[in-house]
Amino acid sequence: MFFSCDLQVWLKKNGSSNPSRARFHQWPWTRIFSHACWLIWKAHCKQLFSEGIPSSLEVQQQCLFHLMEEVTMGTLSHKLLQHNHERSWTPPKEGEVRLDVDASIRQYSQATCDGVIRDATGEWIMGFEKALGAYPVSTAEILAIKTGLEVCKGLHISDIHVYSDSLEAINMLIKDSRTNHPFKEEIEETRKLLYEEWNVIISHANRENIHCADSMTRTVQVASQDVILYPEIPAWCREGFWRDKRTMAGG
Template structure:
């Protein structure tokens, strides 16, 4: 809807509202420029310019036409960004979404986000979008490719924990996970129901619960696999996300990881995390609010998914 309104030139920015309501002050609430236009919101406002500069420091595509991005007219700029590569279109759309949210917080809540907070929110959503696209691509890939993309047992002497979150709304969320040994055998699984503000928050709560379950079993070497690359980055560099909305949740998980054991974090494709994904969906839809169920054997409804991870186990 944001993009549709932007293309049609009907976003309720100060300039458009002033044209319909002459008494309305078209001032930009973020920088106090006298007139807030769409190009000002998404590019020319100092807050927006700083956001794009920070983004380009991390994600500038090779050979990117910076002149067209920063100097073209609103119509030409929109055309330039939406006819670019798929990767850049994804970056651009997620970026303007967060700039619009930042602008609305300034207008309706009189709250100014720090630049790093806006960028961190963008970074998480951008990687979640890429993960979703990767999952769709994996689902439509050839049967040969699907055979090669399998869950792999941990290294000798290690255990492996796969976790995932399932989120629809604040009060409709859950998580799940499974720990397996070096032979790929099921050790313990869980499904939990909880409140979560976002999909990323649900993933973090599932990771936290899974780590606590494993820690209670006195495991000393653990491989943690998750399908959210952005969360892996945040857990490995928590200080960079102290001001993020998820900062406290990240800190909670990191405090468990830093206990007296070795935890290695890996990112995997969503198709490889199938068992954890189904346990998370079970937690959201089948477990009572605030409760957790432990599974010492694979639940019947996902046994085939578990067995297909290690084909030879079907004969066990």
């Protein structure tokens, strides 16, 4: 029941009910409803002050982001964004994959992206590369995350820990991109993937800890805007791959 009754009755009913739902099933409905009302009110205020109004999809994503915040032992944590301070390449947890991504700008401002997917033992699952077109580096880094998630989706992988060396790209995905951002569509498409029905975590990594993805970006002269997949370790990644295997934390 939405607005088929008096507003006060509607608010009271939604504040005390617990309807069945698929997308937000892990949180109490009262928490979801209060967050959604607050975000709709914020959107209304933005419209009043001519700041542009977010789409319904943006409101849903913002709601999910806030719901994923938790306080444990007095410390704020987040299910999507995880702060890691790894000294060497760290394998993902059992049942997860680690997705390292990187991007670079080549001649005439043409961007490319690359990535490597590995399992909990550090074994190679898949590598990929793609020509993106003319983009600034921060947007290219976002599209590297998007491409990597699309590859994982194609491989039917649902538990993913993404590592990027671009804090700017991560912050742009987490925060409101605003309606006037020149690459708002690319940001929103990537953000939509993050909030799909799977388990995704994003962490920042130092460049030396995503060595394989970085070496692909520096070595490959990719021209295709189709994703090129590498089910086997390419020659230019072998040295970095075996270095990670020897030194990986927990190994």
